[in-house]
Amino acid sequence: MYLKIKSIFIALLFITITFVFFSCNSDIDIPSYVYIKDVNFNSDRETQGTASHNVPFVFVTVNGTDIGCYQLPALIPVIAGGQANIRIGSGIKLNGISAQRVEYPFYTPFIQSIKLTKEKVDTIRPSSTYIDAAKFHFIDNFEEQTVFSSVEGAPLTIGDADDLQFHYPGEYNGKYGMITISPDDSLSYFEIKSQLITKLPIDCFVELNYWFTEDVEVGVYCYTSNSQYKPKKVGIANIRASDMDEKGEKWKKIYINLTDELNGASGSEGINMDSFAVYFSGGTSDVKGARFLFDNIKLIYR
Numbered sequence: 001m002y003l004k005i006k007s008i009f010i011a012l013l014f015i016t017i018t019f020v021f022f023s024c025n026s027d028i029d030i031p032s033y034v035y036i037k038d039v040n041f042n043s044d045r046e047t048q049g050t051a052s053h054n055v056p057f058v059f060v061t062v063n064g065t066d067i068g069c070y071q072l073p074a075l076i077p078v079i080a081g082g083q084a085n086i087r088i089g090s091g092i093k094l095n096g097i098s099a100q101r102v103e104y105p106f107y108t109p110f111i112q113s114i115k116l117t118k119e120k121v122d123t124i125r126p127s128s129t130y131i132d133a134a135k136f137h138f139i140d141n142f143e144e145q146t147v148f149s150s151v152e153g154a155p156l157t158i159g160d161a162d163d164l165q166f167h168y169p170g171e172y173n174g175k176y177g178m179i180t181i182s183p184d185d186s187l188s189y190f191e192i193k194s195q196l197i198t199k200l201p202i203d204c205f206v207e208l209n210y211w212f213t214e215d216v217e218v219g220v221y222c223y224t225s226n227s228q229y230k231p232k233k234v235g236i237a238n239i240r241a242s243d244m245d246e247k248g249e250k251w252k253k254i255y256i257n258l259t260d261e262l263n264g265a266s267g268s269e270g271i272n273m274d275s276f277a278v279y280f281s282g283g284t285s286d287v288k289g290a291r292f293l294f295d296n297i298k299l300i301y302r
Contacts, residue, residue: 031077032116034060038072039090040127041107045171048130049139050296052168052209054253057091058126059103069101081118087111088126095237096254104255105203106134106300130300137197137299142175148297151279153190154181159293166209166251166295177294181284189283190292193221194299198275201301206256206278211293212241216282218256223275233279234261251295 041053060067062078063085070076078084090107094100103109110126138147142158150156159178166173179190206218219235242252262276278299284290 029079030118031079032081032118033121034076034078034086034114034116035121035123036070036072036074036076036088036126037123039088039110040125041090042127042129048134048136049141049298050168050171050173050209052166052171052253052296053090053107054255055090055092055104055107055128057101059089059091061087061089075121078116081116083113084116085111085113086124088124090128092255095256096239104205106130106205106302131302133302135301137199137301138194138297140177140194140297141173141295142177146177147195148177148192148280148294151191151193153283154179154185154187156190156192164211164293166211166293173295175295177297179282179292181290183287183289185289188285189281191279191281194278196223196275196277197299199301200262200273200276201259204258204262204299204301206258206297206299207253208256208297209251209253209295210239210242211251212239212282212291214241214282214284214286214290214292215239216280216292218278218280220258220261221277221279222262222273223277224272225274226272232273234264236261251293 036058039055039058041051041055043049043051045051055072057069057071058074059069060076062080067076067078069091088110089103091101092104094102107128108131110128112124114122114124116122140147146156146158148156157178158175160175164176166176179192181188181190216239217235218237218239219233222232222234236258237256239254242250258278262273280294282292
């Protein structure tokens with residue numbers, strides 16, 4: 001009986017001590033909050049082209065600890081108080097795929113030191129630019145000429161209709177590349193290809209603004225100086241037709257990663273690739289025809 005009472009007493013004492021401890025330290029896990037609406041991006045229009053961007057996510061690090069990827073706008077809980085060093089990386093949909101969220105390697109991270117207060121919301125307005133190491137092999141805005149040419153099918157033309165132009169605040173984008181397939185057209189497909197690129201990159205992305213009524217494939221042709229080998233065609237991504245979004249916009253922005261495919265093609269089948277070209281191809285079986293609009297195509301590498 002004595003041992004039973006003693007056991008009950010010890011259990012009650014433990015519960016009491018635990019309650020007092022956590023009552024006295026109830027703010028241990030009370031978070032501070034950081035609110036981020038969006039990421040502002042700036043570019044040098046003359047040397048880097050449009051500042052148009054599509055950053056729907058951010059990767060957040062606090063005092064060197066990764067706390068996750070968040071869809072914008074985001075209210076982010078932070079289990080930290082006092083002065084904190086916050087790093088915000090620009091997150092993109094890799095190859096336009098929502099499930100593939102990565103930090104874009106050519107945008108600078110935003111870093112800020114901020115004093116956090118538990119239960120308080122602090123608003124951060126991150127901004128970004130291209131990293132210093134970013135190089136632009138071409139920026140095709142179709143204003144004067146284009147680095148792309150038709151390979152087969154419906155031809156690439158230059159358009160300037162006001163109701164079809166791509167618009168970004170503070171910028172002039174008067175012309176665009178256009179491929180039109182009419183209902184009575186015997187050519188129900190197209191393929192366009194860029195000029196040859198002889199600089200083989202470490203990292204390489206294509207950025208573009210687009211408005212497609214049908215899906216489009218993007219990929220690369222890989223070339224070797226050995227005449228016995230034909231160019232190797234490597235499909236990389238399928239760009240989905242661009243439906244109107246909640247803001248009424250039909251033009252979209254996408255980032256296509258060429259790096260892995262170029263590296264893989266370079267050493268495959270004993271072929272040493274020494275140049276490549278970017279291609280876009282598509283078509284339609286719709287009796288209404290199809291239209292494909294391109295603008296601000298950038299090939300970025302380092």
